[in-house]
Amino acid sequence: MTNSQKKSNPLDNGNPMYLGLLTLVATLGGLLFGYDTAVISGAVEPIKVFFKLTAENYGDAATFYHGATVSSALIGCIIGGMISGLFAQKYGRKKSLIVASILFFISAVGSGYPEMLFFNSSTPISTLLVSFNIYRIIGGIGVGLASAITPMYIAEMSPAEIRGKLVSWNQFAIIFGMLVVYFVNYFIVFGKEADWINREGWRLMFLSESFVAATFGILLFLVPETPRYLALMHNDEKAFKILSRINGTEKAKTILAEIKETVHEKVEKVLTYGWKVLIIGVLLSVFQQAVGINVVLYYAPTIFKGLGFGNDAAMYQTVIMGIINIIFTLVAIFTVDKFGRKPLLIIGSIAMAIGMFAIGALAHFEIIGISTLIFIVIYTAAFMMSWGPVCWVLISEIFPNTIRGKAVAIAVAAQWIANFVVSSTFPVLEHFSITFTYVLYGIMSVLSILFVWKMVPETKGKTLEDMTQLWKK
Numbered sequence: 313m314t315n316s317q318k319k320s321n322p323l324d325n326g327n328p329m330y331l332g333l334l335t336l337v338a339t340l341g342g343l344l345f346g347y348d349t350a351v352i353s354g355a356v357e358p359i360k361v362f363f364k365l366t367a368e369n370y371g372d373a374a375t376f377y378h379g380a381t382v383s384s385a386l387i388g389c390i391i392g393g394m395i396s397g398l399f400a401q402k403y404g405r406k407k408s409l410i411v412a413s414i415l416f417f418i419s420a421v422g423s424g425y426p427e428m429l430f431f432n433s434s435t436p437i438s439t440l441l442v443s444f445n446i447y448r449i450i451g452g453i454g455v456g457l458a459s460a461i462t463p464m465y466i467a468e469m470s471p472a473e474i475r476g477k478l479v480s481w482n483q484f485a486i487i488f489g490m491l492v493v494y495f496v497n498y499f500i501v502f503g504k505e506a507d508w509i510n511r512e513g514w515r516l517m518f519l520s521e522s523f524v525a526a527t528f529g530i531l532l533f534l535v536p537e538t539p540r541y542l543a544l545m546h547n548d549e550k551a552f553k554i555l556s557r558i559n560g561t562e563k564a565k566t567i568l569a570e571i572k573e574t575v576h577e578k579v580e581k582v583l584t585y586g587w588k589v590l591i592i593g594v595l596l597s598v599f600q601q602a603v604g605i606n607v608v609l610y611y612a613p614t615i616f617k618g619l620g621f622g623n624d625a626a627m628y629q630t631v632i633m634g635i636i637n638i639i640f641t642l643v644a645i646f647t648v649d650k651f652g653r654k655p656l657l658i659i660g661s662i663a664m665a666i667g668m669f670a671i672g673a674l675a676h677f678e679i680i681g682i683s684t685l686i687f688i689v690i691y692t693a694a695f696m697m698s699w700g701p702v703c704w705v706l707i708s709e710i711f712p713n714t715i716r717g718k719a720v721a722i723a724v725a726a727q728w729i730a731n732f733v734v735s736s737t738f739p740v741l742e743h744f745s746i747t748f749t750y751v752l753y754g755i756m757s758v759l760s761i762l763f764v765w766k767m768v769p770e771t772k773g774k775t776l777e778d779m780t781q782l783w784k785k
Contacts, residue, residue: 326471326560334469335478337535339485340528341409341462344416346489347521348451349606352382354497358514363441379739384445385419385452386732392456393728397721399457404545405465406537412457413529419451420521451521460724463708464716468538471559472775476648476705483701484641489524491634496520540713540776543571570777571713582718585783592767593707593719597727599760600703603664604753605695606731607738608688636689640696652772653702654764660698661761667691668754676747699760709771712780 352359359365365378392412399408422428426443427435463479470478500516501509539551548568555564582590648656670687711719741749769782 326556326558326563331469331478331558334535335466335481337528337531338409338462338465338469339482340524340531341412341458341465342482342485343489343492344413344521344524344528345455345458345462346486347493347524348385348416348419348455348489350490351493351497351517351521352385352448353494354501355514355517356382358510359444361510362437362514363444364437375739375743379736381441381445383732383735385448385455386728386735388449388452388454389456389459389728390452390725390732391449392453392458393460393724393726394456394721395453396457396460396724397718400461400464400541400717400721404537404541405461405468406532406535408457408461409465410529410532412454412461413525413532415450415454415457416525417522417529419447419454420518420525422447423451424515424517424519456724456728459704459727460720463704464720465538467705467708467776468540469554469558471563472773472778474649475709475776476653476702476772477645479705479708480641480645480648480701483696483704484638484645487634487637487641487696487700491638493517493520494634539568540571543568544713548572567775567777570775573777582715582722585712585715585780588767589711589783590719590722592769593710593723594726595763596703596706596768597723598730599756599763600699601727601730601734602753602756603661603695603699603760604668604734604750604756605692605700606735607753608692633689633692636693637696637700640693641701643697644701647697648702648705649772652770653706654768654770656698656702657764657768658761660694660702661757661764663694664691664699665754665757665761667694668750668757672747672750672754675750706768706771709774709776710769710779712783713776714780716776 359381360378363381365374365381367374370377392415396408399411403411423444426440426447431440431443463482466479466482467475497517500513500520504513536550536554539554542548542551542554551571552564552568555567558564559567644656667687667690671684671691674684674687707720707723738749741752771779771782774782
């Protein structure tokens with residue numbers, strides 16, 4: 313072998329470290345997704361106190377206003393999901409993520425200090441409540457953008473044989489972000505008086521996110537646009553350069569040729585491949601939320617407190633649950649490309665149904681204690697090894713190149729709408745019947761089994777360009 317041939321080997325084999333660094337930067341979007349959605353968990357009760365969301369001030373509507381305030385960011389998530397396709401198509405994946413980082417930063421500072429810029433300490437609490445919700449919605453728009461575009465960015469960068477694993481790291485980042493914020497919230501309130509927590513502590517919880525948002529925004533300027541978007545914009549030279557660095561020169565030629573075939577067939581209509589692919593994408597999103605996961609994640613400290621744990625103990629149990637979530641997300645990461653998407657989803661749904669039905673039964677018989685905690689852990693562990701990461705993998709890869717941006721936007725918007733409905737109705741359902749609430753989520757888990765079994769195609773090992781042929785058939 314000649315020296316020139318030896319020197320060509322790194323290019324021929326690609327650069328896994330480069331791909332790893334790109335994935336790491338992109339997953340900060342997932343970390344902020346998790347951080348922003350879970351930061352509210354430690355502030356649920358302080359917000360109720362600070363903004364005086366009590367029956368004395370709002371009557372029977374107090375519970376609704378509290379639930380709506382806790383989940384107000386989800387309105388922004390819906391908006392962000394809806395516009396993500398437009399942003400991804402018009403401005404690219406990279407620039408869209410930069411916009412998301414800016415929105416995260418504005419929301420973090422504004423949610424912590426809703427009187428910032430426009431108001432002062434003498435402003436009526438009701439006005440500050442509106443301001444707080446506006447800032448939370450701004451952050452939600454960032455979450456909506458990141459939730460759609462981060463997995464899309466990773467999927468469009470990744471070789472087919474490891475795409476599931478790399479996109480699943482985004483779910484790991486989401487859960488890690490939630491775990492980080494549980495620790496942050498815990499250390500903010502640890503040993504502090506309730507009066508200080510209700511007055512100042514909750515502000516620091518939201519403000520802490522600004523540092524991560526700033527880091528994400530800065531690092532995004534150092535990564536390239538995805539080769540598939542560049543090819544769609546007819547910038548083949550840059551696309552080939554990035555593909556070569558990731559996959560090696562020979563493989564890059566083949567991939568670019570496949571991409572250009574789908575670009576040649578470029579159409580703008582999202583229904584070009586029929587309704588079925590969109591319906592599957594939307595139902596994947598809806599079922600991921602309808603099984604009730606975000607009720608557990610958002611209200612975790614409140615749930616544990618209601619089960620008989622004290623304030624500090626509730627936060628401690630939540631952190632333990634977060635660690636378990638990370639462990640089982642790693643299970644998905646290292647099995648999704650080996651066993652496939654469908655088996656993981658079905659196994660996860662079975663375990664989730666068992667967990668929710670058991671929690672409902674325990675609640676009915678008023679059995680509160682370690683057994684309840686065990687079934688909550690079983691349920692969340694099952695979700696994290698299945699629907700948590702695998703749903704995002706499928707949404708990022710199931711749509712053909714030419715409709716991916718718009719189709720992902722529709723699926724993600726549907727997910728956030730379902731998320732908002734489930735999260736905002738939980739306090740009302742819990743007040744009506746906690747047993748009925750958990751049994752309902754268990755029924756949704758059973759229905760998700762039938763949906764995956766009958767409708768969802770297996771995409772393991774297929775290239776993104778294979779999706780075009782899959783749905784043409």
